[in-house]
Amino acid sequence: MRIIIAGAGDVGFHLAKLLAYERQDIILIDKDGDTLRQASSSLDVGIIKGSSTSYKILEEADVENADLLIAVTSSEETNLTTAMIGKHLGAKKTVARIQNLEYLLDKEKLDLKDLGIDEIISPESLAAKEIKRLLKEVALTDTFDFDQGKLSLVGVTIDENSKLCNKSMIEVAHLNPNQNFLTVAILRQNNTIIPHGENRFVEGDHAYFIAQPDGVDSVLQLSGKQKQEIRNIMILGGSKVGFHAARRLSRKFNVKLIESDKDKCFELADQLRNVMIINGDGRDVELLQEEGIEEMDAFIAVTGNSETNIISCLVAKNNNVKKTVALVENIDYIHLSQNIGVDTMINKKLIAANFIFRYIRQGDVISLTSIHGVDAEILEFIVKAGSKITEKEIRSLKFPKGAIIGGVVRNGVGYTTMGDFQFRPKDRAVVLCRPECIHAVEKFFK
Structure with missing residues (x-):
């Protein structure tokens, strides 16, 4: 895909970073030459200095052949104008970052698609939505439902009185005879671990699980937490x-x-x-x-x-x-949150970038979420007939080591997936993977 990003600030840079793993054809436009050079030195992207509202600049970026034009500068007027001009010049899809609440609250009064703007996003509104999600359960550091709760991603802290503390993944499996949850990630001192059999929980870990509805209670019980x-x-x-x-x-x-x-x-x-x-x-x-x-x-x-x-x-x-959430401007703070006593820190620009990222997903991805502070994405796929994921049991698939299949919704029922599980067409698969593995994971679902 050819993707043009107008604005090399925090949203644009983080989005370009995510897309760089995708090997997409990315062009970054900004007026600030220093910002562009910094982005170019750390990311595999093309850069153009200038205003994204300029016909010449957009034509230089080959907007006529752009699959997606994303305008995320700090100026709402620039973003709206960029999207409208870009659409007029041939961009297939346009996304504009906005601040004016009227565009969100009174969508029916003005159809922005008529003006050439396919999607508008408000980092502030998305952050508020994220806050509401985080407050779903006090005892959990994070929670996200798939297919209306048939499977859930849940996060807990591991403390010294937890039954999970110092247990390996193999030992945890024995504590979970019903196999109603599966450990998919551990955040330890800012490092993300995709766990396998010999990995152990230690005190202070932030552990993340994919769980069936009854598995959420099992996770809370084993971690010594109570619903509140x-x-x-x-x-x-x-x-x-x-x-x-x-x-x-x-x-x-x-x-x-x-x-x-x-x-x-x-x-x-x-x-x-x-x-x-x-x-x-x-x-x-x-x-x-x-x-x-x-x-x-x-x-x-x-x-x-x-x-x-x-x-x-x-x-x-x-x-x-019981539950605290802090909004921070510095993305680097997010990794510190739970280590200093704040339950969750969020960054509205990071949330916005992750929201936009869904437009680039392939392989019938139907949802995508990020875990605050964890260097991984959670993807939900619909399994296609004839796709590579259906060919063998999970243990025989040579699935990327930086990814783990956490569960499946089949015929309206959620299950965690062990090594002997084999996917069928129309299954809904939930996968956690590092950003650099997303491209390889998607090949299994094409």
Whole structure:
């Protein structure tokens, strides 16, 4: 595929990095020559310096033959204009990053496809959606459902009182006679491990499993965790992420939102009728305690300052809040999150890049997700008749070592997959793999 990315900032660079593993024909456009040179020195991409709204620049990028044009600069106007011009010049599909909430909330009033924009994305809205997903179960560090919960990806921390601590994968299999979950990844000191028989869990690991519905309870029991409901949530920061998160979460939970800007508080109060808006400095520990932080089940810090978000989450943890999520600008912080006491750190630009990445998938991928801090992707495929994955049992397939098949949904029922399992057409396969292995994995499903 020929893919043009307008904007070499965090979203564009991370997207180009993901696509570089795909051996796609990638052109990166940006006005900043230094940013482009940095990208070119570390990624196998073509670069063009200039404005993506220029006909000449887009023609130089051969937009006429582009399969996908992605506009993710920091300027909404530039992104919309780039997508419209690019479509007019022949790009098959266009994606534009936007900030204006009206485009998302009133989609029916303006059909952007008529203007040449096939898809719009808002990193802030996607981050809010991700926050809601992360709050599904307090005891889990991460969770994602496949085929409406017939299989789930779940993450837990391994502590010293866990029955899994110091156990090898072979020993864990004996603790799981029903074979209703399978370990697919271990995050240890910022290193991602795709586990095999002799790998062991150690204290401090963040372990990830593919589980059948009853397997989620098995994982919680063996890891020494208990299910806990979320009722009360405190959000720090009335940013766009904070607004979107409060709007989504207030439909189900009791939400308090703390914002330091008085004028913004009045705006938020008008827009969020079911949310208690509090004007104050979220860095003030006494204020947090006065507003009942110890009664909160979850604390979401989404101010514009990463350090404030991290520190306030640590304060929340010190006040026995069960679940904390911090928004950070520096992608490198994400790997530190669980090691310093914050349950999850998220980066809205990284989430946006991963969302766009789904447009490039092959082999009938029907969903894709990333695990925060883990250097791997979770893919869900529909198995085709005659594909390589159907030829033999899993153990005989020579599947890439940097990938693992976690489970399958067959005839509406989810199963974990062991070595003797053989796929059939129309199965829905769930695979975890490192980015550099995605291309090799897709060949099994073509």
